[in-house]
Amino acid sequence: MNSALDWKTGSYYQNRRLQQRIKKAVLFIVLSAVGLTFVIPFWWMISTSLKSMDEIMQYPPSFLPGHWRFHNYVETWTSIDFTRFTLNTLMVACISVTAHVISNSFVAYGFAKIRFPGRNILFSIVLSTMIIPGFVTLIPQYIMFAKIHWVGTYLPLTVPGFFGNAFQIFLLRQFYLGIPNELIEAAKIDGANHFYIWRKIMIPLSLPAIIMVAISTFTASWNDFVGPVIYLTNESHYTLQIALQSFKVSSGLNQWHYLMAGSVIALTPIVVMFFLFQKYFIQGMNISAGTKG
Numbered sequence: 001m002n003s004a005l006d007w008k009t010g011s012y013y014q015n016r017r018l019q020q021r022i023k024k025a026v027l028f029i030v031l032s033a034v035g036l037t038f039v040i041p042f043w044w045m046i047s048t049s050l051k052s053m054d055e056i057m058q059y060p061p062s063f064l065p066g067h068w069r070f071h072n073y074v075e076t077w078t079s080i081d082f083t084r085f086t087l088n089t090l091m092v093a094c095i096s097v098t099a100h101v102i103s104n105s106f107v108a109y110g111f112a113k114i115r116f117p118g119r120n121i122l123f124s125i126v127l128s129t130m131i132i133p134g135f136v137t138l139i140p141q142y143i144m145f146a147k148i149h150w151v152g153t154y155l156p157l158t159v160p161g162f163f164g165n166a167f168q169i170f171l172l173r174q175f176y177l178g179i180p181n182e183l184i185e186a187a188k189i190d191g192a193n194h195f196y197i198w199r200k201i202m203i204p205l206s207l208p209a210i211i212m213v214a215i216s217t218f219t220a221s222w223n224d225f226v227g228p229v230i231y232l233t234n235e236s237h238y239t240l241q242i243a244l245q246s247f248k249v250s251s252g253l254n255q256w257h258y259l260m261a262g263s264v265i266a267l268t269p270i271v272v273m274f275f276l277f278q279k280y281f282i283q284g285m286n287i288s289a290g291t292k293g
Contacts, residue, residue, distance in 0.1 A: 049073070049260035056256050069257070076261040080247050082240075089239040090269075092157050092228075093221040099161030100168060100217040101210060107164050108172035109198045113184055123173075130166045142230060156231040157224070161217070168213045175209040176202060211280035219270055240266045 043063070048056055049072055050065040076082065110116075111123050145156045179202065187197050203210060225241040232238060238246070244262050247255070274281060 045260050045263055049257060049264050051257055053254065053257060072257050072261045073265065076258045076265065079258065080243055080262065082243075082262070082265060084236070085238055085240050085243040086265075088237060089222055089241075092154055092239060093218050095154075095158040096161045096221040097214050097217045099158060100165060101214055103162050103164045104168040104213060105172050105203065105206070105210060106198060108169045108176055109194070109202050111169070112173045112176035113179075113181070113197075113202075114194065126164075126166050126169060138226075138230070145231065151231055152233040152237070153231070154237065157221070157227050165217075168216075172206065172209050172213065175206050179205055208280050211277055215273065215277060215281055218273065222266075222270060 050068050145151055150156050228239045228242050
C-alpha cells in the first residue's frame with residue numbers, strides 16, 4: 001500500500017516538474033520571438049549603415065555587409081553637420097529634463113506631504129489633463145506662441161516643461177507617499193522649511209523615481225519630431241530628427257546607407273544612457289507598474 005502511494009506521489013511530482021519545464025520552454029520561445037521582433041530592425045539598421053548602395057539594393061538581401069564601410073559614419077557626420085544638430089538636440093533635451101525634474105518633483109511633494117484646502121480636487125484636475133490628447137492642443141499652443149513671438153526659438157520646446165507633466169507628478173507623488181511623515185516632522189522641528197525638506201530629504205530618497213522621470217523626459221525630447229518641425233524655422237536651430245528628415249527628403253532613395261548611419265548615431269546616446277542607468281530605470285518601471293496597478 002505504501003509503495004503504491006509512494007509511486008503515485010513520485011509520479012505526480014514528476015508530471016508537475018514536466019509541466020513546469022514545458023511552461024518555461026514555451027515562455028522562453030515566446031519571449032525569444034518577441035525579442036527578435038525588436039532586435040531584427042535594429043540589426044538591419046546597423047547592417048544597412050555599413051553597406052554600399054549596391055549591397056542594399058541587391059536581391060536577395062544579406063544580413064551582413066560584404067564590405068564593412070565604417071567611413072559611412074564619417075561621411076554622414078560631416079555631410080549634414082551632425083555636430084551642430086547634436087548640440088542643439090542635447091541642449092533642448094537637457095533643459096527639458098531640468099524643467100521636468102524640478103517642477104514635477106516640487107508639485108508632487110506639495111500634493112503628497114502638504115495639507116491645504118482643495119488638495120484632492122486640484123490633484124484630480126491635474127490627473128484629468130492626461131485624457132486630453134497632445135495633438136488637440138497643438139493649434140492653440142502654436143497661436144499662443146506665435147503671438148508672443150516664440151516661434152523660431154527653442155522656448156516652445158523647453159518652457160512648457162516648467163509647468164509640469166500630469167503623469168510624472170502622479171508617479172512622484174505616489175513614491176513620496178511611501179516616505180514616512182516622521183522624517184518631515186523631525187526636519188520641521190529642527191527648523192527646516194518645505195524647500196529644504198524637498199531638496200535634502202525627498203529628492204535623495206526618491207532617486208529611482210527621479211531618474212525614471214529624467215530618462216523618459218530625455219528620451220521624449222531627444223526623439224521629438226513634431227514639436228521641432230512646427231516651431232523651428234531656422235535650419236541652424238534644427239534638431240537631429242528634423243535634420244535626418246531633411247536629409248532623407250533631399251537625397252531621395254539614393255543615400256539609405258548614410259541615413260541609417262545617421263539613425264544609428266542619433267540612437268546611440270539613448271542606448272548608452274539606458275545601460276548606464278539600467279538599475280534605476282528598472283526600479284522606476286517597477287514604481288510605474290505599481291502605481292498603475
